[in-house]
Amino acid sequence: MNFSSRTDLTIHSGLNDIFKTKDSQTISFAGGLPDNSLFPSEELAKSYNSVITGGDSTVFQYTGKQMPELREKISSKMNDYGVNATADDVLLTQGAQQALSLAAQLLIDKGDGLVVEGPTYIGALAAFDAVEPTFYEVPIEQDGMNIKVLEHILKHHEVKMIYTIPDFQNPTGTVMSVEKRKAMVKLANRYDVMIVEDAAYRDLRFTGTQLPTIKQFDTEDRVIYVGSFSKILAPAMRLGWLVAAPEVRGDLEALKSSADVETSSLTMNAVNDYLEHHDINQHIEEIKTVYCHKKNLMYQALTENMPKDVKFNNPEGGFFIWLELPEKFDMDQFLDDYLLPVANVTLVPSKNLFTSKSIHNGARLNFTQPTNEQIRDGISRLGSALTEYFSTVLV
Ligand SMILES: Cc1ncc(COP(=O)(O)O)c(C=O)c1O
Known part of the structure; x- marks a missing residue:
């Protein structure tokens, strides 16, 4: 074929x-x-059941909008992380995976420079392959990406996007230091690059102190923050989110609707119900x-x-x-x-x-x-x- x-x-x-x-x-x-x-199977079953049998048949309908109550709850989680976001700043996605794919579609034309960590999340590479970037690989150290190598690449090549997993990186489990988070934002500002911060594992810190997000240091709206319910609730929800500046988010939303029309109303309502009745923390x-x-x-x-x-x-x-x-x-x-x-x-x-x-x-x-x-x-x-x-x- x-x-x-x-x-x-x-x-x-x-x-x-x-x-x-x-x-x-x-x-x-x-x-x-x-x-x-x-x-939490029983709790999720109750939430789905109450949404399905609650008498509001619009949960089966196209909704034309992303549920404000759920985005509100996610934005308050983002506030807990020190990220200044309102419900309007949150875009719900089909898992974090869709957020990665949308970001790459938004930023990358065939051949454009895309920096990834080496090694990195294989699913991200698969999503990025679809937009045919020129990959630049930055080695991971114990405290995250090697910033000197990153700087060298940004200085000598046209790069549009940096993809990083700063918290409990997939696959190495490493955490990026605060200094490197700040340095990455500075470099992105200097070389006019966007950062995609994939925080799929952020909530799963067992020991030590939680570090600030890269988004928290974002001074020029260059960071697209990506989160997910897959690792903390259930991957089957296929529910993730991103937080980005309004013009970035607006275009990402348009790309999302061209990919899948909208996020399932049933899922949004069920997760919202779960969050209302249970303490996810x-x-x-x-x-x-x-x-x-x-x-x-x-x-x-x-x-x-x-x-x-x-x-x-x-x-x-x-x-x-x-x-x-x-x-x-x-x-x-x-x-x-x-x-x-x-x-x-x-x-x-x-x-x-x-x-x-x-x-x-x-x-x-x-x-x-x-x-x-x-x-x-x-x-x-x-x-x-x-x-x-x-x-x-x-x-
Ligand atoms: C680093 C990373 N980002 C994103 C994803 C995709 O997660 P989701 O199920 O939210 O699409 C995964 C899944 O394993 C992952 O490890």
Whole structure:
């Protein structure tokens, strides 16, 4: 078939290979999924039920507008983050994913410069591929993007957009320092660039102090802030939001309606009802307790089971631990030839998380979805598999 080149790029992003499994016994550290047992199912069922049976049939109708009460609640959450936003500043989206896609459509013509972190969220790369940018990759350090490299790129290339995940980055779990957040805004002002701040994991801080958003330092309306209910409520709601200056938001809203007409009235009403009757912050505290415990379990298991030369971090929140092997190690090959077929464990190898596709020695491990037992068992199997692979296959 004669498909567009955009399609080809997006299809080969590697996004669809993430969920490789062998059989139902596979222990997967691959998905970026919440723990199934933590969804507030009964509360959400009540909210949906009350919306559906409440006698207002307009909830089934096109609405022509984004629900003001829900946007009000989100703007008050943004105020808690120190971002000065009113309900009007919030645009509801089909998950954070749609916000990323809309931002790229708004800012990027074919070939325009787009800065991403290396490694970054594979779904963002897939969304950005559709607008055929020229990618520039900035390495992630323990405290976020390498700002010197960013500055060098901005100085020498035409860049329209910087995409960053400052809080518990996907896939490395790192947090950008306050200094770097401020420096990034300064650079964006100097080089006339927009920043897309993807805060999908922001609420999931287990330890340490919450840092200000990049949006908080935005002096020239250059930051598009992106949030999501996927990790704190349920991905199935497909509900996210963005906060941006009025002229940016207006155009993003027009692009959104050309993509999907509008956000589902049923979803907006149900989430609004949930937020009215339940304390979401209390729910977030509960899921954080479980996730922190799982992260500690995984970190402990890694400490006990990884051969020397394998590095891993101990993130303060989010969904992921990042694993790094010696430079020559090929994680894709290890996964395909050994880890999955022999140990029946899977993870996300680093290659497709870099635009350059040239870094093969890393992997993302998800600790939120597997059970405690799977974490202990899976990391022990990963450790044995690596030890055997080092001593037999790689010798
Ligand atoms: C960093 C990041 N941004 C955005 C998304 C998409 O989230 P949503 O379900 O809100 O579309 C994800 C999902 O894993 C993510 O990890």
